Amino acid sequence: MAALELFGERGYEQTTVAAIAERAGVTERTFFRYFADKREVLFDSSGGLQHGVVAAIEAAPDGLPPIEVMARAFAVAGDLIAGDRAFAEQRAAVIASDASLQERELLKLERLRQAAVEALRDRGVALPAAELAAGAGVAVFHVGFARWLADDDLTLAERIREALDDLRHVVVEH
Amino acid sequence: MAALELFGERGYEQTTVAAIAERAGVTERTFFRYFADKREVLFDSSGGLQHGVVAAIEAAPDGLPPIEVMARAFAVAGDLIAGDRAFAEQRAAVIASDASLQERELLKLERLRQAAVEALRDRGVALPAAELAAGAGVAVFHVGFARWLADDDLTLAERIREALDDLRHVVVEH
DNA sequence: GTCTATAGTCCGATAGAC
């Protein structure tokens, strides 16, 4: 993608929308037709990730504890991302360099959490449990994803499982 | 505060920085000296909340499990907010009305989480545990705060404790 | 305190697909 190249060359802030549009061979106006704003080029505008997570929650077997449902959902979602590791690394580096991009990423995760709460409730999970399970699931995914990017000795799915085990140890009373 | 009044009257997006500055009796330029951007007027620019959380983590007795340290820290932080409930309600309503304000709030919580990780590590907590404990603590604070705003039968501290108990039930294996 | 660049919106015009 033209935008990611330019962000790598000049940095995110120093790259104007006009420059991105020019490299992509369209006008500024057309850029804004495809992306609501400049930040959105780095995120999955189609909502494919969210859709995959919701579908996985719906498809999980009845009676599975909510936190296990979440673990499966994020393992599935991870496969959507893990396929293109080089892209994920470049993208993560750019996001780490700019606070407004971090804001957008956090908002996407929050929307993912909200969608997960809805999907769990549709399975009959009560509200407090659904909220906390979705919150824990997203946090575990976030931590697991960061670890996988930093060190790929394990797969993304394994990193997510590892983070969930860590959370269990931390939260359990001693 | 002038900004909160105007946001309530016209809505956040429809309120220009010029209008806020005018009502406050200063120039636009002065506004941007005090606040990095328009959104920042609704957040604690002085970092008092973060400072309080870090201080509470440092002050916790030795040997306390990390998640209990976090619970205490957020009970303390909550007291800083809970004092002015009417303000908290107005502020929450404005933030709920605008996506860019939600982004900023999530970033503040993420910075709080990062500061908590550092403070836990300074106490000698290992990295995976520190990250997950801080993450769980912030999530529990977020959920507890939302519940307290929606229904004040219980105090904020009680709501936070309640959310932590819910998290334990959700995460524990059945 | 002024001056300017950039993000993002609105309206209308144009060109190609079917």
Next chain:
DNA sequence: GTCTATCGGACTATAGAC
């Protein structure tokens, strides 16, 4: 003809530079 995608230009507000 209609529908959709692109474009052009003017416009406002934020935010940073001088």
